[in-house]
Amino acid sequence: MSDHSTTGRAVGAHMRTGALKAGERVxxxxxxxxxSTITLAEAGQWHTHHGVLHHDALIGQPEGIVVTNEGGHQYQVLRPLLNDFVLSMPRGPTVVYPKDSAQIVQLADVFPGAHVLEAGVGSGALSISLLRAVGEHGTLHSYELREEFAEIARANVDAFFGDAHPGWQIHQGDAAVVPTDIERPGSVDRVVLDMLAPWDCLDMVSTVLAPGGVWVSYVASVTQLSRLAEAVRDSGGFTEPEAHEIMLRTWHLDGLAVRPDHRMVAHTGFLLSVRRLADGQQPLALKKREKVSEPAAEDTAAWAGTSWQAGQETADQGPVWDEANLGTRTVSGRKARRVRSHAQSIAEAAQEVPDGR
Known part of the structure; x- marks a missing residue:
């Protein structure tokens, strides 16, 4: 691992500047x-139906060059930006899209030197943004239930920064339980959760998050958003929840033909943010409109995990908050292992990139 305290360079800076080097992604x-995104290698070749491009024609050259392959086809060469890296990196579980990662960092007010707790690491996309925000003097503790997902995330993060980030730790286990054995009460500045049932972590967050700290959850469906908001309100230890949805629309620019593109990145997920109140404090009862629509009994029963019949409620296991019922993609162990191997090979190449101009 590079000693950034002696070089004076930020973590991963050598992967973003200077001439193109073997081991880098371009x-x-x-x-x-x-x-197309490739990893440069000495004497390497990139084959397409348009011909062969030799990596040696790129290594040692500045960013922004235009190269020609053996078939006469030209390519513009640049290092991938964070957005590009996230969308091209090996993925097991679905990543948090850059538009949402940027808003999470902003909503949570993640600052340099902060101690952040993240649960639901997935493929590591959000981890990269959080580590950039806390810097080399901050810390990020990430909790992931599946071992192969944690390994994919570690490889992707190492590939982006070119080395292991000094402030990052991954812990495997249930995020509702494990953090209370590792984090001191009130020691966490920010909590970011990306998981199916974040309300299961309510007691954990209440314990480890410092007064005034921010908790942001990323959920995919309206039912999750509603269940989480009601659970936070019922707990009494947080400010009134705020919900957001981020949509991104690009524009077509061609002379006078300036219009929105036909395709856009619309719904990917919802963000719910709250702040931790001091111990023993209750949130203010916000004034509401006189006409308030109360949730139907069957809706309340669904949130609470009970069955509802006309005039009565009966306790049972309640709704199952899993990938199948929420319509999300389940990643098989076989695919996760294949992605892990790919991500680790990219990370190993990145760690060979010299840390210097």
């Missing part, structure tokens, strides 16, 4: 705007 864009 983004190739053709005349149709199609992008």
């Amino acid at each position: 983004q190739l864009t053709d005349y149709k705007g199609r992008r």
Whole structure:
């Protein structure tokens, strides 16, 4: 691991500047705007149906060059930005999209030197943004239930920074339980959860999050958003929940033909944010409109995990908050292992990139 305290350079800075080096990821864009991302290697070759491009034609060159392969096709060469890296890196579980990661960092007010707790690491996309925000003097403790997901995330983060980040730790286990054995009460500045049932972590967050600290949860469905908001309100230890949804629409620019693109990145998830109150304090009862629509009995029963019949409620196991019922993609162990191997090979190449200009 590089000693950044002696070089005076930020973690991963050597992967973002200077001449292109073997082990780095580069983004190739053709005349149709199609992008491909490859890892440079000495004497390496990139084969397409348009011909062969030799990696040695790129290594040692500055960013922004235009190269021609053996078939006469040209490519613009740049290092991938964080957005590009996240969308091209090996993925097991679905990643938190850059538009949402940026808003999470902003909503949570993640600052340099902060101690952040993250649960639901997935493929490591959000971890990269959080580590950039806390810097080399901050810490990020990430909790992941599946071992292969944790390994994919570790490889992707190492590949982006070119080395292990000094402030990052991954812990495997149930995020509702494990953090209380590791984090001191009130020692965490920010909590970010990306999981199916974040309300299960309510007691954990109440214990480890410092007064005034921010908790942001990323959920995919309206039912999760509603259940979490009601659980936070019932706990009494947080401010009134605020919910957000981020949509991103690009524009077509061609002379006078300036219009929105036909396709856009619309719904990916909801963000719910609250702040921790001091111990023993209750949130203010916010004034509401006189006409308030109360949730139906069957809705309340669904949130509480009970069955509802006309005039009565009966306790049972309640709804199962899993990938199948929420319509999310389940990643098989076989695919996770394949992605893990790919991500680790990219990380190993990145760790060979020299840390210097």
